[in-house]
Amino acid sequence: MQFNRIKKIAHIVRMFFTKKQGILVYVGAHSGNNLSSIFRKYEKCYAFEANPELYTLLKIKFNKYPRVCIFNFAVADYDGEIDFNISNNGGASSSIGNFSKDYNASIKMVKTIKVKCINLCSFLQKHKVDFIEDYISDIQGYDLEALKTLKPYIDEKKIKNITCEVGKSKDRQIYSDLPENNKNAFDLFLNDNYEFVAQGWGILTDGKFHQVPETWWDMDCKWKIKG
Secondary structure (H helix, E strand, C coil): CHHHHHHHHHHHHHHHHCCCCCEEEEECCCCCHHHHHHHHHCCEEEEECCCHHHHHHHHHHCCCCCCEEEECCEEECCCEEEEEEEECCCCCCCECCCECCCCCCCCCEEEEEEEEEEEHHHHHHHCCCCCEEEEEECCCCCHHHHHHCCHHHHHCCCEEEEEEEEECCCCCCCECCCCCCEHHHHHHHHCCCEEEEEEECCCCCCCCECCCCCCCCEEEEEEEECC
16 A cells, blocks of 8 residues: 555656646546546646536646636537436436446436537637647547547648547447447547557556456557557
C-alpha cells in the first residue's frame, strides 16, 4: 500500500515537470479517477459526463484547474436531448443503451432521465480544436458511434492517440439496443490511418497487450496514428 502511494505521488510530480502535450478529449469521465491521473500533462482538457450528479462532483474536483473544461453532455450524432439510463452500480454502467438480457443480472438500470447531447465533431470544431493529442472514451457501448462523428479528424490524421472501451466480441453485446462496439468494428473503422498498439484496462502503455478476465465482456484498447 505504501509503495503504491509513493508511486502515485512520483507520477504526479513527473506530470508537473513534463512539457504539456496539447489537447485531451475525455468522453465519459465518470468520477474523474482516471482523468485525475493524467490531466496535468496536457495544455487543455475537454471532459464530458452525461450523469448530472457525477458532473457536479467533477466540477468541484477540477474547479481549481482552469485548463480542465467539464461539460454535462452525452455524446451522440446530433445536438439535442437523449434518454440516459442510470445504473445501480454507482453509475459505472450508465448508458444511453439498455442491458442485454444475458448480461450480469445484478446490474440494472434504475431510472431514465433526459440529458442534453451533442455531436462531438461539431462541438470541437466550434471550440476551434484543430488537433487532439489523446482521445479517450468510456461511454458504455456507444464508444464507436461517438468516435465515428470524428471521422473528419480521423481522415485528416488530426487525432494522435485513441483509447476506447471496446467489446471483446460481437456475440457478447452488453447493451442490446446499441450498434456494434466490438474490436473488429473499431479496426474496420480505424485501420486505414491507425495501428492497434495496446490492450488491457485503465491507462494503457504502448506495446503492452494484457488479457482481461475471461468473464469480462469488454476491455480498453488503444490505437495510434500511423507514421
